[in-house]
Amino acid sequence: MPLVQGYVRKMSHTGISPVSYFWESATYNEADKKDLKVIESTSTSSVNTWIGKKITLATNDEIRCLHCGKKTKKSFSQGYCFTCFTTLAENDLCILRPETCHFHKGTCREPDWGKTNCFKKHTVYFANSSGLKVGITKENPVSNRWVDQGAKFGIPILEVESRRDAGILEHFLSQFLPDKTTWQKMVAGDPPDLDLVREANKFLNHLEKNEFFSPLESKSKLNWNRLDLSGGVTEIKYPIETYPTKIKSLKLTKDTAITDTLVGIKGQYLLFQSGVINIRSLSGLWIEVST
Structure with missing residues (x-):
């Protein structure tokens, strides 16, 4: 039985002693071809309850852009299609290097977004x-x-x-x-x-x-x-039973599922006995989690 499935987002969380993590994913209305941004449903599940259990992460390698919802073969800037990566203000270089903000020069990609967020x-x-x-x-x-x-x-x-x-x-x-x-x-x-x-x-x-x-x-x-x-x-106290025995980044692909015991969560990382995986880096990817 799958615990959750859908196009994953970064984990949400509440509290700091300890932190409570929640898996966030979305599914899309395939019948609505005019507006691919329409999300059919979203799901949230407590990740803390998975700790100590052997779980499997699997994917079909499908990716949907976090912004427009279109399918994309490659993810840019952790979950965007190439068009949204190159046109949205939230993906501009100044997000990584805020001292280079160019709003005052009149060259912001989305001035209204800049006013609201920056x-x-x-x-x-x-x-x-x-x-x-x-x-x-x-x-x-x-x-x-x-x-x-x-x-x-x-x-x-x-x-x-x-x-x-x-x-x-x-x-x-x-x-x-x-x-x-x-x-x-x-x-x-x-x-x-x-x-x-x-x-x-x-x-x-x-x-x-x-x-x-x-x-x-x-x-x-x-x-x-x-x-x-x-x-x-x-x-800040994180829900960690033990730290991984090996410090390596695990790869998740259509041909390589991850099956291991979840021993903790820290930052946006799931900590397994044999390594770790950064969930935020997989944003937009279809993932199924099962026990």
Whole structure:
């Protein structure tokens, strides 16, 4: 009996002690040829209840674009067809490198989308996932972002009025510490202990002393607020029985199903005894999960 089946989305989640994960997938109305974006149904299932069980992930290799719903032979930017990848603002280079935002130049792919998503308060934070890292998010609470990247600890340090300003600050801080998570270390176990408050104060003090701290912008042109760190560090607990015995990425294809005991969930990764798989990277792919 299949537990779930459909075109998968990234896992949703609630809570942080521990995190509760939910499998999200969609099916489409094949009879409606005029509007392929019509979703016939969506399904949600608790992934935490699968832990400790031997489950099978299988696929027929079909992919539907997350945005338009059309079938695509290849997924771009984790779940989009080539047209949506090259035309949507949410897939522009500035999403990966927000300091390169070009809205002010009048060249945004979708100005209305940009106004809604990029011109709202963003938080610059420090997190400990595979080690100390800096990041930015518009999510509220900020812990939603930390969970998605598998961070064990996190603390907000700055607040700004736009994604571009957050990106400029992140770009400056990334000269001194990573802005990426090493997934192999993240899924291998808990990160090393770090004093995030001390690290945050150290870099904030350095930030405030620099008159020109980015090749793109001077501090005087940015409107940012240093946040009160007295609230302390947030700790996140993941539903993990044990960590994998092998740290390798498992491949899921039509000819290669995955059957193994699920031992935990961290970030967007399912942790099996023999390896891990990043569900977000499979967004749009048809997957059936069964016991």
